[in-house]
Amino acid sequence: MHKTRFLGFKILLLISLFLGPTFSPVQPVHANDDSSPTIVYFYEALCTGCQAVEAAGVIAGLEAQGVTIIIKDMAETSAIEDLARYGDFYGVPARDRATPLMFAGDTYFSGPNAIIEAYESGALVSAASEPLLDVPDDYVGLSGWSGIFSVMAAGLLDSINPCAIAMLLMFVSLVSPIKNQKVLIKVSLSYILGIFVMYFFIGFALLSLMRQFAAQISAVQTILYVAFAVLSLGLAALTLNDFFAARRADYANIKNQLPKGIKKFNRRFMERFTRVLESEAGTHQWVLIAVPFLIGSVIAITEAACTGQVYGLILISIRSAAPTTGILYLLLFNVLFITPLILISVIAVRAKTTDGVALFVSEHLATIKLLTAGFFFAMAAYFIINVL
Numbered sequence: 001m002h003k004t005r006f007l008g009f010k011i012l013l014l015i016s017l018f019l020g021p022t023f024s025p026v027q028p029v030h031a032n033d034d035s036s037p038t039i040v041y042f043y044e045a046l047c048t049g050c051q052a053v054e055a056a057g058v059i060a061g062l063e064a065q066g067v068t069i070i071i072k073d074m075a076e077t078s079a080i081e082d083l084a085r086y087g088d089f090y091g092v093p094a095r096d097r098a099t100p101l102m103f104a105g106d107t108y109f110s111g112p113n114a115i116i117e118a119y120e121s122g123a124l125v126s127a128a129s130e131p132l133l134d135v136p137d138d139y140v141g142l143s144g145w146s147g148i149f150s151v152m153a154a155g156l157l158d159s160i161n162p163c164a165i166a167m168l169l170m171f172v173s174l175v176s177p178i179k180n181q182k183v184l185i186k187v188s189l190s191y192i193l194g195i196f197v198m199y200f201f202i203g204f205a206l207l208s209l210m211r212q213f214a215a216q217i218s219a220v221q222t223i224l225y226v227a228f229a230v231l232s233l234g235l236a237a238l239t240l241n242d243f244f245a246a247r248r249a250d251y252a253n254i255k256n257q258l259p260k261g262i263k264k265f266n267r268r269f270m271e272r273f274t275r276v277l278e279s280e281a282g283t284h285q286w287v288l289i290a291v292p293f294l295i296g297s298v299i300a301i302t303e304a305a306c307t308g309q310v311y312g313l314i315l316i317s318i319r320s321a322a323p324t325t326g327i328l329y330l331l332l333f334n335v336l337f338i339t340p341l342i343l344i345s346v347i348a349v350r351a352k353t354t355d356g357v358a359l360f361v362s363e364h365l366a367t368i369k370l371l372t373a374g375f376f377f378a379m380a381a382y383f384i385i386n387v388l
Contacts, residue, residue: 037128038068040103042083044075049112050100056112058119067128074099082135089135095222105130147318151329154314155336157375160368163306167299168192168341169348171270171292181349187292188345192338194296200334202304203315207326210319228316229383235309236376239369246366254369262302270295310372313379 039062043050053059062069072079086108087097096110104127109115118124158164171191245253304311311333318329 040070042072042101047099052112104128155333158310159337159340190292191296194293195300198297198300225383232380239373243369
């Protein structure tokens with residue numbers, strides 16, 4: 001009974017940590033600015049709606065009436081970050097976070113029709129006469145302690161993914177013939193370092209792509225968020241099914257795992273390179289580092305089909321962070337991702353067997369699956385809230 005309550009508490013804590021940034025309301029604060037009427041305008045040179053706004057004489061007309069227009073070109077990285085900040089502070093839903101978009105006073109006008117109508121009716125100039133909300137330059141959607149805890153929770157959750165643990169135990173069992181315990185630990189840590197470097201590189205590459213195509217993503221953001229919400233719900237249902245299968249010890253019916261083809265490839269790849277490790281480690285010490293590192297790098301790519309589900313979804317949440325903050329979040333996630341792998345590796349090496357760790361994972365597989373399902377439900381809620 002106590003174990004059940006404790007498990008429920010852990011699940012609620014994990015979900016609350018992740019949803020913290022999503023549900024925490026940002027209090028509007030007006031800037032104390034007595035200067036001329038001001039509008040913040042997000043646009044793109046090739047945006048047909050932006051061209052329609054200019055053709056309607058909105059920009060020239062506003063300037064003629066003494067309105068200061070702060071233009072944010074979406075071709076610049078800083079404008080992408082500004083749009084995320086303004087969108088969060090003004091409560092702009094995902095479907096409206098596309099150019100052309102104007103912020104005036106404490107409101108916003110999205111789309112060419114809304115902007116042109118507001119200009120012609122005088123509502124745009126009237127709103128611009130009120131001070132803009134004070135949007136801090138250092139604000140990002142995922143920030144502060146809540147952002148850190150969210151990334152940490154996701155990293156830890158991904159780290160206990162059975163796929164990652166199974167691959168580690170397979171590697172440790174293959175190199176276990178190495179008798180020197182210190183050498184065995186060194187080999188195992190090199191393998192984990194390969195996973196860390198490759199996993200970080202994958203995340204960095206995805207974040208870079210998200211920023212490079214931010215304008216295009218913004219244009220179809222509502223569709224993407226709906227798709228991600230459906231995907232998250234599908235993964236949640238699939239993982240929940242695995243939870244019940246694990247509870248019944250019916251491991252054959254666990255669906256959310258690496259495909260059999262990838263499992264076979266991983267095993268053959270490991271076996272081939274561990275033979276190289278065994279044959280050349282005595283004469284070439286660098287092999288002890290290079291070969292396990294290479295194995296870990298390749299395994300990180302292949303097992304991303306399983307572990308990358310959590311990774312990909314958390315990347316979507318941190319994509320609007322400033323570049324430096326995003327990299328720090330990425331590093332934090334990956335450090336947390338490999339921490340349990342390091343502990344498991346040391347325990348398995350010192351115990352000279354992987355049986356104990358494998359038994360522990362199988363006994364707690366249902367808990368792991370339930371926590372993962374909770375994460376996917378939380379992500380679905382995140383995307384749905386941003387669409388509404």
